[in-house]
Amino acid sequence: MVAKTSAYLLSDKHRAFTTYAERIVVLSSRLDRGLSGQGYVFGAIAAIMAIRMIAVSMSGVVYDNASLDPLFWNALALWLVGFALRVWRPNLPVVYMLEATALMLMAGMQTTIATSAIATNGVQYVDPLLAKMDAVIAPWLDWPSMVRMIADHSEIYAILNQAYVSAGWQPLLLIFAVLLFGKVEMAVTFVTAGALSLVVCLGVFAWMPASGAFAYHGITIADVSEIQVSLGFDFLPILEGFREGTITTINRDNLSGLVSFPSMHASTAVILAIAWARMGKWWSPFIVLNVLMAFSAMPVGNHYFVDVIAGSLLGAASYYLAHRLVSVSFEEPMAATSANILEPSENTARLKSEFVPDSSSGHVVREAA
Numbered sequence: 001m002v003a004k005t006s007a008y009l010l011s012d013k014h015r016a017f018t019t020y021a022e023r024i025v026v027l028s029s030r031l032d033r034g035l036s037g038q039g040y041v042f043g044a045i046a047a048i049m050a051i052r053m054i055a056v057s058m059s060g061v062v063y064d065n066a067s068l069d070p071l072f073w074n075a076l077a078l079w080l081v082g083f084a085l086r087v088w089r090p091n092l093p094v095v096y097m098l099e100a101t102a103l104m105l106m107a108g109m110q111t112t113i114a115t116s117a118i119a120t121n122g123v124q125y126v127d128p129l130l131a132k133m134d135a136v137i138a139p140w141l142d143w144p145s146m147v148r149m150i151a152d153h154s155e156i157y158a159i160l161n162q163a164y165v166s167a168g169w170q171p172l173l174l175i176f177a178v179l180l181f182g183k184v185e186m187a188v189t190f191v192t193a194g195a196l197s198l199v200v201c202l203g204v205f206a207w208m209p210a211s212g213a214f215a216y217h218g219i220t221i222a223d224v225s226e227i228q229v230s231l232g233f234d235f236l237p238i239l240e241g242f243r244e245g246t247i248t249t250i251n252r253d254n255l256s257g258l259v260s261f262p263s264m265h266a267s268t269a270v271i272l273a274i275a276w277a278r279m280g281k282w283w284s285p286f287i288v289l290n291v292l293m294a295f296s297a298m299p300v301g302n303h304y305f306v307d308v309i310a311g312s313l314l315g316a317a318s319y320y321l322a323h324r325l326v327s328v329s330f331e332e333p334m335a336a337t338s339a340n341i342l343e344p345s346e347n348t349a350r351l352k353s354e355f356v357p358d359s360s361s362g363h364v365v366r367e368a369a
Contacts, residue, residue, distance in 0.1 A: 038188060040325050041103050044195035048110040051202055055117035056250070061242065063117075064251035071109050071252075078102040094179040097172075100191050104171060107195045111202055115258050116250045118206045119242035126208045127216040130261055133306040144217040147299045151224040157299065161228040163292035164300040167268050170286070174275055177283075185326060190275050193322035197267040197314055205260045211236055212259055212302040224299070232302030235259050263303045266311030267318065269294035274319045 056063045082098025089095065134143060151157050171194070178186045213219070214232055221233055235256040241247035247254050258264055273290040276283045294312055297303040303311075 038099070038103075039329070040192045040322070041107070041188070041195045044192070044199050045103070045107050045110060047199050048107060048114060048195075048202060051206070052110055052114035052117055055114055055121070055206075059117050059120035059242075061117060061120055061247075062249040063113075064249055067251040068109075068113060072106060075102045075105040075109070078105075093182050093184045094176070096179055096184050096187055097176055100175045100187055101172065103191050104194065107198050111198045111258060112255045113250060114202055115205065116238070116242055116255060118202070119209070119239045120245075121206065122243055123207060123209055125211050126261070127210050127212075129208075130210060130213075130304045130306055131216060134304050137309065138305050141305055143213060143298070143305065144219060147217075147219055148223055150299045151226060154226050157224075157226050158228070160292060160296040161226075161300055163289055164229055164265065164296040166289060166293055167265055170272050170289070171268075174272060174286075177279065178275070181279075186275065186278065189319070189322045189326045190271065192326055193271045193315070193318040194268065196318040196322060197264060197271065200314055200318070201258055201260070201262060201264045201267070201311075204262065205258060208261050209239070210260050210304075211239070213298070213304045213307075214302045227300060229300055231257050232259065232300065235302075259302050261304070261307045262310030262314050263294075263297045263301065263307040264311060265297040265301050265303070266294040266308040267315035269297075270312045270315030271319050274316070 079099050079102035082095055082100075082102065085095040085098065086092070131143075134141065150160065171190070174190060175187045178184075178190075210216075212232060212235070215236055221227070238247065238254050238256040241254070269290040272293075273287045276286040276290070294308055297308050297311070298305060
């Protein structure tokens, strides 16, 4: 009787140890799968942050930590919450929405800050070169006349303005849609492609800054009075302020978007169009929307035609590279795990069925399969 009691006690201890061991193995597996493919996004963000820190250290401008750092830490906290939820509930891929949102915020914010710091390097504007490239690529295009003609047709211009600002909400809608269908890998690929494009655009901006097609071609706010996006006009005074030294502190009040060669809007439009196309024919209206977004980078976003062409090529290349990288490292997250981290009762029952007392020796033995 004592031998049997000891055997059962040993059996309980063995089962408890095995259950905890399984929890650790399953948790490790979920962490590994949850991080699949995301290393490339973090690598891109780290590259952007490195460019920003180097530019700040070389520029002599003051980086307002109290104003800017909380933005990064809040985004990182959001990512951690999303990642923890996805590890805890792997069968709910939609929770990746939190991670994706946080990653896009971190990448975009760090790019904007880096743009301000890079602006101080004083590299000569390349607008004459970009205008010359426009003339070579599209000799039939009279850029100023085209912009003024579109602006005179308020309905068309309003549509293009809305297409341009859709870059703010389309990524979130796309990620939510693909996650509803359980396509986490596609969502990670999209975020990775966008981050890779930002790194390239920022690197090119450091060596090829431009004042913008509006300023070069003499387009004033009066010429495009129906414009709904002020970035094309607002960014230049800030850019000039950093270049001339009249703005000496980088904070939330003097951040501006990246308006340069290649067009990030055109790149984003192509990345979005490819992702929507992979979702199926029912999402084809979004492909049309992104064609309009890429085109709107000229009359709304203050870009040269060559900016749009280069941005479109960059978007296609970024998505292709992101797809290759993510597909190699990615595993569909965690739906088919054999154990539950928080509720191991099923595993305990299975273990009880596998371990039985041996009546002849009094020891616990594993039942033959």
